[in-house]
Amino acid sequence: MSTLSSNEVAARSMRLGFRAGRLMEGKAPRRLALAALALLLAFLSLYPLSMLFYGSLHTTPPGMAGTFDLSGYRQVFTWPTAMLFANTVGISLLKTFFSLLLAVLFGWIISRTDTPMRGVLEVLITLPFFVPPILTAMAWGMLGNPQVGVINLVWRWMSGSEESLINVYSYAGVVWHMVQYSTPFLFLFVVEAFRAMDPALEEASRMCGASQWGTFRRVSLPLMMPAVITAFLLSFIRGLENFESPLFFGTPARIEVVTTAIYNSIHHQSIPNYQFASALSFVIMALMFLLVFWHWRLLRGRNFQTVTGKGYSPRVIKLGSWRWLTFALCVAFFLVSVVLPIGQLLLGSFFQFFGFYQWDMLTLDHYRSVLGNDEVWRAFRNTFLLGFGGASVTMLLGSIVAYVSTRTRWSGRRVIDVLAWLPWMMPGMVLAVGFLWGFAFLPGAITIYGTIWALLIAYVALGTPISVRVMSAAYHQLSFDLEECSRVHGAGWWQTLWRILVALAWPSFAVGWVLTFFGIMRELSASVLLYSVGSEVLSVVLLRMWENGQAEAVSVVGLMMMSLVFLFRWVQLRLIKRYVNAL
Amino acid sequence: MLKAMRSILTAACLIGSCSAALAEDPDWSGVVDAAKKEGKVVVYSMALGAPYYVAVLKSFEAKYGIKVESLDLRASELAERVRTEQSAGRFLGDAEIITTTMIEEQLKTGDYVQKVGAIPNVGNLREPFKASDVSVPAYVQPMGILINTRLVKAGDEPKSWNDLNDPKWKGKILSDDMRPLGSGNTMFAVLQNKMGASFNEKLADQKPVFSRDMRNDARRVARGEYPIYVPQVFAFASDLKGLPIKVVIPEEGAPYAQMEFALLKNAAHPNAARLLINHFLEADSQLLYANAWMLPVVKGVAERANDDAKMFANAKLMGMATLAERPSMMELARKLYQ
Numbered sequence: 001m002s003t004l005s006s007n008e009v010a011a012r013s014m015r016l017g018f019r020a021g022r023l024m025e026g027k028a029p030r031r032l033a034l035a036a037l038a039l040l041l042a043f044l045s046l047y048p049l050s051m052l053f054y055g056s057l058h059t060t061p062p063g064m065a066g067t068f069d070l071s072g073y074r075q076v077f078t079w080p081t082a083m084l085f086a087n088t089v090g091i092s093l094l095k096t097f098f099s100l101l102l103a104v105l106f107g108w109i110i111s112r113t114d115t116p117m118r119g120v121l122e123v124l125i126t127l128p129f130f131v132p133p134i135l136t137a138m139a140w141g142m143l144g145n146p147q148v149g150v151i152n153l154v155w156r157w158m159s160g161s162e163e164s165l166i167n168v169y170s171y172a173g174v175v176w177h178m179v180q181y182s183t184p185f186l187f188l189f190v191v192e193a194f195r196a197m198d199p200a201l202e203e204a205s206r207m208c209g210a211s212q213w214g215t216f217r218r219v220s221l222p223l224m225m226p227a228v229i230t231a232f233l234l235s236f237i238r239g240l241e242n243f244e245s246p247l248f249f250g251t252p253a254r255i256e257v258v259t260t261a262i263y264n265s266i267h268h269q270s271i272p273n274y275q276f277a278s279a280l281s282f283v284i285m286a287l288m289f290l291l292v293f294w295h296w297r298l299l300r301g302r303n304f305q306t307v308t309g310k311g312y313s314p315r316v317i318k319l320g321s322w323r324w325l326t327f328a329l330c331v332a333f334f335l336v337s338v339v340l341p342i343g344q345l346l347l348g349s350f351f352q353f354f355g356f357y358q359w360d361m362l363t364l365d366h367y368r369s370v371l372g373n374d375e376v377w378r379a380f381r382n383t384f385l386l387g388f389g390g391a392s393v394t395m396l397l398g399s400i401v402a403y404v405s406t407r408t409r410w411s412g413r414r415v416i417d418v419l420a421w422l423p424w425m426m427p428g429m430v431l432a433v434g435f436l437w438g439f440a441f442l443p444g445a446i447t448i449y450g451t452i453w454a455l456l457i458a459y460v461a462l463g464t465p466i467s468v469r470v471m472s473a474a475y476h477q478l479s480f481d482l483e484e485c486s487r488v489h490g491a492g493w494w495q496t497l498w499r500i501l502v503a504l505a506w507p508s509f510a511v512g513w514v515l516t517f518f519g520i521m522r523e524l525s526a527s528v529l530l531y532s533v534g535s536e537v538l539s540v541v542l543l544r545m546w547e548n549g550q551a552e553a554v555s556v557v558g559l560m561m562m563s564l565v566f567l568f569r570w571v572q573l574r575l576i577k578r579y580v581n582a583l
Numbered sequence: 584m585l586k587a588m589r590s591i592l593t594a595a596c597l598i599g600s601c602s603a604a605l606a607e608d609p610d611w612s613g614v615v616d617a618a619k620k621e622g623k624v625v626v627y628s629m630a631l632g633a634p635y636y637v638a639v640l641k642s643f644e645a646k647y648g649i650k651v652e653s654l655d656l657r658a659s660e661l662a663e664r665v666r667t668e669q670s671a672g673r674f675l676g677d678a679e680i681i682t683t684t685m686i687e688e689q690l691k692t693g694d695y696v697q698k699v700g701a702i703p704n705v706g707n708l709r710e711p712f713k714a715s716d717v718s719v720p721a722y723v724q725p726m727g728i729l730i731n732t733r734l735v736k737a738g739d740e741p742k743s744w745n746d747l748n749d750p751k752w753k754g755k756i757l758s759d760d761m762r763p764l765g766s767g768n769t770m771f772a773v774l775q776n777k778m779g780a781s782f783n784e785k786l787a788d789q790k791p792v793f794s795r796d797m798r799n800d801a802r803r804v805a806r807g808e809y810p811i812y813v814p815q816v817f818a819f820a821s822d823l824k825g826l827p828i829k830v831v832i833p834e835e836g837a838p839y840a841q842m843e844f845a846l847l848k849n850a851a852h853p854n855a856a857r858l859l860i861n862h863f864l865e866a867d868s869q870l871l872y873a874n875a876w877m878l879p880v881v882k883g884v885a886e887r888a889n890d891d892a893k894m895f896a897n898a899k900l901m902g903m904a905t906l907a908e909r910p911s912m913m914e915l916a917r918k919l920y921q
Contacts (some may be wrong), residue, residue, distance in 0.1 A: 024713060061663075063670020138799055148807045169792075251795045267659040268763030270909035334612065352693070353826060355806045361825070375632070422663065436664065440671040449668075450675055529660055533652035544632035544655055549798050549822050 005237075037400065039120070041419035044461035048434030049422060051441070055433075056278035062437050072212060073280030081261070081280065088257040091171070091246070092239025095178040100232055102179070103186035104224070106330060107351060109169065110187075110215065111194035113317045115326040119205050122191070123569045124334045128567040129184035130518050131342065132542060133177070133244040135558045139175060139341035141248070144168035151340075169252040177245040186231045187225070188515060192508050193227035211516050214316065225298075226476040230469050233295050237288055241427045259427055260283060266429065281430040288425040292418075308410045322467070342562070345555040354551055366552040367511070376557065378534075379541040383521055386452070386537060390459035391517040395509055397460065398467020403501065405468070406475040407483075415466070425464030431462070432525035439530065452535040458526040463516040474508035475501070510572050519559060598849070611703055611861075615647070617854035624855035625648040627665060627679040629842075631655045631687040643862045649855050659683060668694050669848060679849035683841045686718050687906040696718070696845040702857060704864035704869060709882045711900070718843040719860050723878040725898050726770055726814035727759030727838035729801055732827045734810035744778055744833045747813065748785040757800055757809035758791040761916040764909065766797060766840070770814035772904040772912040773838035787919040804828055814838060817895045821876035826889075830876075832894065 051062060056073070060066030075081070109115050127134065143150050167173065173396040190219035201223065205215040221228070224326045250257065263279060264274040277366035319326060348354035352361040370376055398420070404410060405417040423431060435458045439449040448454050475578040476503065486496040502509075529542050538557070545554045618624075632655050640651045652728035654676070662685050668675055670693075679696075690697045696717045705714045712720040728741050731852060741747055747756060759767035775783050792809070794800050801819060802850035804812045805826040817837075820830050844860045846853060862868060866887070873888040876895040885896035904912065 053710055062667070063667065102873065137796075141799070142802065142806065145803070145810070247795050252792045254793070264763045267657065270764060270906070270913065271692070272659055272663065283808050353805070353823070354802060356826065433663070435682075436667055440667045440673060444672070449671075449673060528656060529664065531654075533654055540655075541632075543657075546633040546798060547657075547818060548633050551802070 021454075022302060030410060034186060034404070034410060034416070037404065037416055038412065038419065040136065040397075041401070041416060041464070044417050044457065044464060045422035048431060048438040048461070049426065050456070051133075051437040052278040052426070052430060053282065054284055054432040055273075055274045055437070059275060061274050062441060066263050072273075072275035072282070073268070074345055075276045076280050076283050084256055084258055084261055084447075085205075085284075086263050087255065088240055088259075091174055091257060092236050092242070095175045095182055095239050096232060099179045099182035099235060100177070100228070102183045102320070102333065103190050103231065104221070104228065106183070106187050106333070107194050108220070108424070109326045109330060111191050111317050113326055114317065115323045115330065119573060121327075121330045121334070122573065123566060124338060125187055125330060126184040126569060127342070127562060127565060128180050128337045129188070129200060130522075130562060131345075131558050132522060132539075132554070132561075133181065134248075134542075134546060135345055135549065135555055136180065136341045137177060137248040138354070139344040140173070142344055143340055144173065150344075153163050154382075163481035169249050171250075171253065171255060173249040173253075174245045174255060177249055178239060178242050180341075183333070183337070185233055185238075185515070188229045188474070188511050189234070190224065190227050192511050193224050193477065197223055197505065216550070226326070228297060229295060229471045230473050233291055233467070234469055236291070240284060240288070242429075243429070259429070262427055262430060266433070269321040277430055278433075281426050285422075285425040292421055292425075308328060321465065342559075349552055349555050349559060351552070366550075366556050369550075370553050370556045370560075375536065375541055376538075379538045380537050382452070383533055383538040383547060386459060387455055387517045387520045390456055390463065390520045391513045393456075394460045394463035394467045394516045395471075395513050398464055398512060399469045399502075399505075401469045402471035402475055403497075406472050407480075407501070420464050420468040421463075423461045428462070428523075429525040432458070432529050435461070436529045450532045452532075454530045454532075455527060455535060458530055459520045461522065462526065463519055466519070467512045467516055470508050470512035471505060474505040478504055510575065514568055514572060518561075610701070614854050614857055618649055618852070618858040619647060621852040621855045622650070623652060624852045624859050625652045625654065625675060625677045626656050626657065626703065626856075626859065627661050627676045627681075627847075629656060629658045629661055629681060631657070633718060633875075634820055635875045635892055638871050639863060639868045642868065643859055646862070649858070651859065658682060661685075661819070662689065665689070665695055665847065666693065669693070670897070674847070674849040674851060676847045677852045678856040679845050679847060680721050681845065683718070684904065684906045684909070685843050685845050686843055688715065689845070690810055691906070692774070695848055697848045697850070697853075699844070699846045700857060702861050702864070704881065707864060707866075707881045707883070709880065711843075712880045718845045719864070720880040721842045721844050721860075721863055721899075722872045723839050723880060724816050724818055724843050725811040725832075725900060726766060726816050726880055727811040727837050727898075728831040729804055729815035729820060730829050730831060731804050731807055731810045732829050735868060740829075741811070741831055742834055744782065744835055746833075747811070748789060749784070751791050753809050754792075756789055756791040757804060757812045758793055758794050759800065760793040762793075762911065762913065762920055766814050766816060767793070767824050768909075768913055768916055769840055769904040770838050771916050773902045775912065776908075777835060777901055777914070783919060792921070801828060802826070817876040821895075822893070830895070832898050836899040838901050839903050840882060841903055859882045891892060896919060 055061055057068050057070070058066050059069060059071065093313055106125055110118050110125070115121070141149075144166045146152060146153070146167040146169070149164070149166070149168070151166055152164040156160065156163075168176070195218065202215050202219050203217045206212075210218065241259060242257075243263060246255060246257040246260050247263070249255075250260065258280065262277045265277045344354070347357065349366050350362060350364070351357055352363050352365070402421045405413045405420075426434070431496075435454070439454045439457075442448060448457065482500050482504070483496050486500050487493075491499065521538055524543060527537050527539050528543060531537060539559075542554050542557060545557070586799070620868045626640075628636065629652075635763050636653075640653060644651055652666075657681065658681060661679065661681055665679060666675060666689075680789065686696065698716050699714070699719055700715065702719055705719060708714065708720060711724075714720065728744075728747070732742060738875065739751070741749075759765060759770075761767040761771040771783060774786075794803075798821060800812050801815060801823055803809065803822065805828045815830050817830055820828060842859060846856050847858075850856055864881050869881050869884045870887055873879045873896040874882050876892050878898060878900070879885055879888075879896055885893065888896040
């Protein structure tokens with residue numbers, strides 16, 4: 001058997017690259033590829049949505065006798081629903097404003113300043129995002145309830161006041177709980193964009209006499225626009241769809257939002273009102289479309305490319321003694337959003353019951369019961385399998401979609417982009433029902449329903465919008481010169497894709513992968529409707545534990561998940577550091 | 584927790600060793616043989632992996648060598664999954680354990696369940712529980728009043744539901760939200776019927792604070808956030824022994840939710856499903872539920888329950904919410920608690 005030398009292999013792969021590139025450059029194959037991509041995305045998003053659309057127009061869900069009417073939509077266009085919507089928008093805007101402000105500030109501090117211990121802070125700031133919301137809700141309930149909350153007890157003891165300092169069961173409590181999740185999520189988004197910025201522009205501003213703040217406001221921030229606007233949009237949309245915070249902290253204060261109304265209409269009505277739930281979701285979706293159009297118009301025709309052919313390394317701004325202030329800000333956020341609630345969880349996991357810290361209640365039983373629980377390990381295995389597979393496929397798909405929509409002029413690219421947005425615009429608990437209906441009503445020969453594939457497909461669909469946004473923001477920053485330069489020097493389409501786009505965008509890919517992976521780990525709505533015996537995932541097992549009153553065991557699993565985050569983020573940051581140094 | 588699990592598993596093993604007189608019934612022997620041939624049974628349950636439920640399934644597997652696959656879902660998800668699967672012609676489940684009202688709803692809206700047939704242990708059901716053609720009672724979850732024993736003095740303990748309307752508890756009652764479907768609304772509906780319309784009006788004047796997290800609410804009361812919580816599902820407090828809380832069964836009785844078995848249409852393993860239903864009604868299976876502070880549905884179990892569980896196993900029942908009244912009760916609750 002003959003063997004090939006490395007040169008021959010390289011030459012052959014280059015020829016293959018050229019051929020593939022040529023194929024991609026032809027019109028017919030391009031259309032074919034685009035059509036295949038559109039079909040795939042349509043199956044992932046349009047198909048379940050079409051089932052829901054049917055549900056919104058039909059008096060009964062698919063498979064049941066009923067009639068078509070608009071009663072679901074008529075219920076939506078009423079004064080009480082309008083008030084609900086106003087409430088929801090208000091909460092979402094507030095939380096988006098505060099979390100974006102914090103995320104941009106922390107992103108800048110971590111990526112562009114000489115603040116001490118930035119590497120550690122970067123990992124710590126992102127931690128709250130990865131903890132199941134139900135756990136932090138419980139922890140904040142213990143910390144901030146007006147009667148016996150730890151913070152209020154300390155406040156009363158210190159001030160001698162009879163009044164409470166904070167009340168988490170309020171509008172502010174709902175917003176704060178959302179900010180706690182939103183800030184790390186947005187931070188992950190913007191920090192990479194800050195890193196990918198060519199500091200020459202900032203240096204030019206400084207040399208022209210602009211102050212540090214002026215440079216940040218007039219140069220850094222505008223250049224961050226794609227990432228910031230995308231982050232704003234994602235955060236706002238997610239805010240409209242947030243469920244846990246208003247449920248736990250809003251209900252006692254009689255605060256209702258759109259998602260709690262949807263939840264009630266699906267889970268807590270005499271007969272589940274899917275028609276209203278899906279109609280309301282479609283109205284929200286229509287409004288979200290307006291936002292997405294605004295997003296496109298805002299970015300259209302503007303150039304945000306900061307990563308060009310010129311070599312650069314992210315410049316670290318010397319803050320002098322101010323660096324201790326930035327350090328203190330990060331530490332303060334970490335203390336409030338991580339140490340306080342997670343500390344409660346950690347402490348509580350060693351006691352028989354949360355909040356009862358007596359010597360005779362000290363125990364390791366919760367750790368023993370979790371570590372000795374076969375179901376938990378099986379769920380970990382399934383979740384890891386689905387997480388690794390799902391996150392990888394999702395990011396690959398997201399990278400392709402983002403490439404088509406941002407780096408090509410192909411007709412139809414907007415359709416692809418819209419299709420990829422769709423799952424993000426539908427509240428998760430409604431979309432989950434769409435998947436259930438969609439998979440169950442597939443022709444009998446297609447046996448996705450009741451298998452692990454149903455979960456995988458749902459996860460890919462749910463994760464695609466975020467993977468596309470992450471990769472689009474990254475691609476937006478890459479100059480077209482780089483690709484042109486590569487092609488001029490003889491590289492094929494694939495080579496250019498691999499050695500320029502992939503090489504430069506992979507830190508964002510890694511962030512997107514982590515976000516998607518942990519999104520899969522936390523996803524419950526679709527999981528609980530689509531899982532089958534043997535394919536239980538972690539979120540389903542956590543739900544079981546919670547419903548069985550094992551809050552302490554749930555927190556043990558939550559802490560295990562956080563350890564994983566530490567590990568993942570550490571590996572990711574090490575790789576990014578190596579990559580940045582290699583530039 | 585580990586101790587509780589251990590005692591449950593020990594009891595489960597005992598069940599496995601019990602011999603049932605019904606095995607002598609030739610017809611039933613045929614069912615048992617057919618069930619063994621089927622080899623497995625798929626149950627849709629809203630027990631969400633509760634240890635006593637798991638223990639009963641394990642004892643069934645040990646006794647008959649039939650594998651049980653239990654798909655745990657919340658009530659509404661369970662009902663929708665069954666409806667969707669059956670509408671799509673995918674008959675994956677054999678049996679379901681779900682509330683009485685949900686089975687009524689299934690019967691009203693479609694053709695999802697089939698006749699259960701004769702189940703020998705149904706003959707052992709105690710009053711007021713009755714099996715129908717399509718459903719068999721499985722267990723009962725009664726609800727009472729939870730108090731914090733540090734905040735409520737012995738003399739002030741509510742004895743009656745009416746005591747909740749004492750002005751001293753104004754603003755001090757934590758309650759499961761009574762407006763949507765759930766335990767809060769079940770209590771609301773039953774008390775509306777049994778205590779008179781003025782009861783709920785007065786309770787609304789007490790300004791109870793609503794919550795939607797039943798599993799955490801008892802802990803909130805234990806921590807001293809509120810002195811009283813309603814409605815407390817007895818079973819949900821059974822694993823909180825050692826905390827300063829007490830479940831009070833009001834003198835008028837306890838509203839309750841009843842869980843029932845139904846055999847799903849076109850079940851692939853109907854005999855195994857029937858055998859499982861029968862096994863659930865074995866005294867030793869029911870004892871596992873009684874010791875977890877639920878009310879057994881068969882005779883001869885309440886008296887065998889652990890000392891701490893006896894009062895709950897023998898609790899006076901007040902009634903359950905009905906399907907017909909649901910919409911009006913939810914509407915009324917919304918009106919009173921706008």
